[in-house]
Amino acid sequence: MTIQEAYDANVYINNTSTHGTASEVTCPDVTPVMGEYNVLGMVGTLEFFKGFEKLETTIKWKYANTDVRKACANFIKPVDIMVRSHKARWDNGGILEDVPIVIYLKGTPTKHQGGGYKPKEASEFETTFSCTYFKEEVDGEEIVEVDVMNNIYKVDGEDLLAEYRQNLGI
Numbered sequence: 001m002t003i004q005e006a007y008d009a010n011v012y013i014n015n016t017s018t019h020g021t022a023s024e025v026t027c028p029d030v031t032p033v034m035g036e037y038n039v040l041g042m043v044g045t046l047e048f049f050k051g052f053e054k055l056e057t058t059i060k061w062k063y064a065n066t067d068v069r070k071a072c073a074n075f076i077k078p079v080d081i082m083v084r085s086h087k088a089r090w091d092n093g094g095i096l097e098d099v100p101i102v103i104y105l106k107g108t109p110t111k112h113q114g115g116g117y118k119p120k121e122a123s124e125f126e127t128t129f130s131c132t133y134f135k136e137e138v139d140g141e142e143i144v145e146v147d148v149m150n151n152i153y154k155v156d157g158e159d160l161l162a163e164y165r166q167n168l169g170i
Helices: 066-071 162-168
Strands: 003-013 022-026 032-037 046-052 055-061 079-091 094-112 125-138 141-147 152-155
Touching: 003 022, 055 094, 079 125
Parallel strands: none
Antiparallel strands: 003 079, 022 055, 032 046, 055 125, 079 094, 094 125, 125 141, 141 152
16 A cells, blocks of 8 residues: 655746745636536436636735745736645655646736734735646656646546637637
8 A cells, every 4th residue: 555645835926936935725626617518318427527716816915025926916927836746655665756846827816915913923925826727747757737728628648629720710
């Protein structure tokens, strides 16, 4: 039996490390929009993939540097976000492997919090992003990629919307 666990991370904004400033990051849930299909003569209802719900990311900060704060306050220009973590795997003999987990995102800030201040307590700030791009890799292997603007949806490197784009002429 082996045990696997992913923990801790570092967040990059526009290729700048925010090490020591981000306290929590919530990456998007990739959630499909499913359309129902039900006609006369069918004893049940079917569901088919129709697209994706919006992708949203939230980062909580202790206090990011000024350039990162500026990038996260610009509601017009999207930012590149990279979350780097690791997955460790153990058995009864100790650690077997420690491999990288990398999440790539492109998102436009939708909320920039000024923060709250209390005596002798660290402030926390939160930035929310509406994402148009999501890619997850584990040990260099692509798990899933969603590019909303370019109608790309890949799982394990397989382009599942290639025919869809071809049919639309894009």
